[in-house]
Amino acid sequence: MAAHLRSGDRATTLNLYARFLQAFEEKPLSPDLIASEEDHDVDELVIDLPAHSHSRSLQPPSILLAVVVAHAIGDSFHDALHAYLRFPAPIPPRIATEFLSTFSDRLLISKVEEYVRRLRIARIVSEPRFITARAAVFAATRDTQGLKKFYQSIIDGISGPQPYIAPCQASVTPQTPVALNEIHWATILTAFLQCNCRDLAETLWDDMVRFQVRPTVIMWTALLVGYERTGEAKDAEEAWRTMISMGIEPTTSTFRAIISVLFTARRPDDALQYFTMFQTRLTSGLPSAPEDTLTLCNTVLHGLLKNRLEKDAHALFQRLREEGPKPDVVSFNSLLNYHGRRGEFRAVSRILDWMREDGLVGDVYTFSTVLSALLKVGRTDATDAILSLMRKQDIKPNVAFFTSIINHQMEEGTEQGLRATMDLLQKMEENPEVQPNEVTYTGILTSLHRHDWRDLTLAQQCRQHVLEGMKRRGVQLNRAAYHVLIKACLDNLAQEGTEDALEYYRKMAQKRISIGADTWYILLRGLIAREAWTAADGVVEEISRSRAVYGGLADLVRRVRKRRGWKTKVEPRSYF
Structure with missing residues (x-):
């Protein structure tokens, strides 16, 4: 050809x-x-x-x-x-x-x-899951420029020379065979608001009007979800009023979003007014699946506890137990978390009794929350107590279950959580049926690198214990695990973050683990974000000797070279 x-x-x-x-x-x-x-x-x-x-x-x-x-x-x-x-x-x-x-x-x-x-x-x-995933990545990394560029490329496809994208399904033609469906518009709108790009969110809304795409309740809900994540209560209420004035009926999800943003803004009275409005409409025939209604009720329960309205929260909880929709594990976990953080273990025990009465079995978050509560009240046998509680609920935890509890403890970034993690890890190592695996060890190492620990000596001892345990069991990190660890190191603003990331990078080479464009992308992007230009120069030089680069990696290489400009080329051996 x-x-x-x-x-x-x-x-x-x-x-x-x-x-x-x-x-x-x-x-x-x-x-x-x-x-x-x-x-x-x-x-x-x-x-x-x-x-x-x-x-x-x-x-x-x-x-x-x-x-x-x-x-x-x-x-x-x-x-x-x-x-x-x-x-x-x-x-x-x-x-x-x-x-x-x-x-x-x-x-x-x-x-x-x-x-x-x-x-x-x-x-x-043409594939909704790709747009959703792409927008989620941009929002999670706060990559405003990447998100803006991505959106502009779509708009160019709608209104540029030789358009090939339809602004909605009804506008599809042989010349524009793929459509930007409403869920696409909503996803990108939410991502803009998550990135605090109000101007771009407004531009998107104007573009919809320009292309004669009439926002339905899906778009309005997405707008409210965006305000929920940014905590802009006044704008959320203004959007609600505009939506109602246009004759658009809110759904359960729409109510949930406005209620959540008001609770987050410390306006519980206003949030409860919307909850009352929802209940009135529900009685009048508002279609709402039981699981959607419960999700909204859980939002209210969480909001009440967040605003320290404990009596109101317990009243709602008991009403749900009596009248429905019946509380689920999420409902119980909200109460457990509230009382656990306050060190009120009697309340925690009472809630666990209610859970047992209702025939529910705790999940990973349940047991991790109870473990934190036990640690808070100074129980030295906290991990043993959790294992006993699991046995009472006929739960036989496997490696994945233990690993998830460990991850929850490590996410808190507390010394108590770290000590509990090492205690659980030791019990796993001593039990032949739940031996820790690569995922277990990688999760602990990731949190050790990501958090800024007050007791650096303890953190270093824990890291050494993990590495020695891996060596004894012949557990090897794979390529994906190294990528996770490199990113975690670079997320830590401490100086050693750069050094630790480069150490893992060197280990990949030493162990002959394939180093590809994705490895360099993660490493280089993190170094640029930290303005670790010396190390970035070294990586770029190594990349240049290894292979040609394309796509996103090429953009990062250009950024490093553009900044370096006239400088003499760096000898990478100085850094590796």
Whole structure:
């Protein structure tokens, strides 16, 4: 195909593709030959393909790329779009670069690169889970620029030259075969608000109006959820009033969002007014599944406790027990957490009795909360007491259960939690049926690196105990575990965070664990965020000697080099 394209023969290429597609439909390709969409489009990481996909021969993505080139020669983006959406494999950046390197026509190469960029956006929009995952990553990392760039690329697809994305399902045409559904708009809106980008959230809302997309209750609920996460109660109430004035009826989820934001703003009286309004509408026929109603009631219960309205919370709880919807484990955990943090173990015991009366069995959070309460009142036998409680509830904890409790304890970042963790770990190590595994050890190490411990000596001793335990049991960290640990080290603002991250990076090389673009992306992004430019320079030099880079990693490399500018090249051995 490539040879025909280099000679300008697009017709033969398209004929060959038609024959390939026919064969493909008769006998689908092995999944091993199809690159993972999540790897390339969600995490913004350039994940290495399986070894057998590195060949320069025409693997499926290369075949599709050849078809895109053929349509680019014919200046037919929409034909390329339909071919791309029909084909099950994305085009990894490396394959695109290698394939196009065989062409000499720079204008054609630029056109194909632009086609591929737009096609990747179309593919993301065509799969709701990809947009949701991408927006969640941007929001979690507060990557405002990345989120803005991602959104703008979608808007360009709606209103730019040769539009190919419809602003809603009703606007889909052969020219715009993929649609930005309402849930997409809602997801991105929430992400903007999570990143405190009010201006971008307002721009998105204006864009919806511009494209004649009428916000329904889904969008209004998303807006309120965004305000809930940013604590903007006044804006939330204004949005509610506007929604009602437009004749849009709130759902249970909408009520839950406005109630939550008001409780968070320390306005419990106003929150309870909305709760009363919800109950009135529920009586009048507001459709609400029992589980949705209970979720809202749990929000109210949590809000009352958060505002120290203990009597009101217990009154609501008992009413739910008597009238329904019956409290679930989440309801009980809210009460356990409130009284446990206050060291009121009698209340904790009483709540556990109620749970037993109602036939409910505690979950990981339940036992971790009770463990914290026991530690708070100075019980030296706290872990033994928890194990006894599990036995009373006929729970036989496995490795995963113990590991989850340990993770909850470590997340608190307290010395008590750390000591309880090491006690539980020792009991696991002594019990042949619940031996700690790689996940257990990785979780402890991650928290040890992420938190800023007051007693550094204790933290270091715990880390040493974990490493020695791993060595005794022959537990080896895998590639994913090293990535988690590197990120945890870089999340810690202490100076040793950089040093610890680089130490894990060096260990990967020493143990001959594959270091790929995703490893460098995590490491380099963390170093840039910490402004650890010396170490970042060293990593960039090492990357440059190892391989070509693409996508998000290439952007990070450019940022480091741009800052370094005129400086003399760094010798990486100085840092590694």
